[in-house]
Amino acid sequence: MAELSFPLPDLGEGLIEATILEWLVAEGEQVERNQPLVEVETTKSALELPSPQAGKVVRTHGGPGDTIEVGETLIVFEVPDDTAGIVGTVPQESAPKRRVRLSANLDED
Secondary structure (H helix, E strand, O other), rough: OEEEEEOOOOOOOOOOHHHHHEEOOOOOOEOOOEEEEEEOOOOOOOEEEEEEOOOEEEEEOOOOOOOOOOOOOOEEEOOOOHOOOOOOOOOOHHHHHOOOOOOOOOOOO
């Protein structure tokens, strides 16, 4: 198993921090991708942040009323080693396929 942290993302133009209103998950809880994790408030709005992945919640950082800056760790997940890398797929490099253009010889007499 590997630990993977999720920092507070950039939530909009000029926002540098958010205040935690309420955690919607608890340490030790298994979460699914896109499940709401936490409700935060910025100077512009209040919103729920979804989980970027499935995994077990190891630690949450901050409690209700605490301010977290963009880029600071918000939550840490425990995930299987094979899913701890890049999210998505990496394109495989391959040699370009050669195209052959066939044309009919129309000059036959």
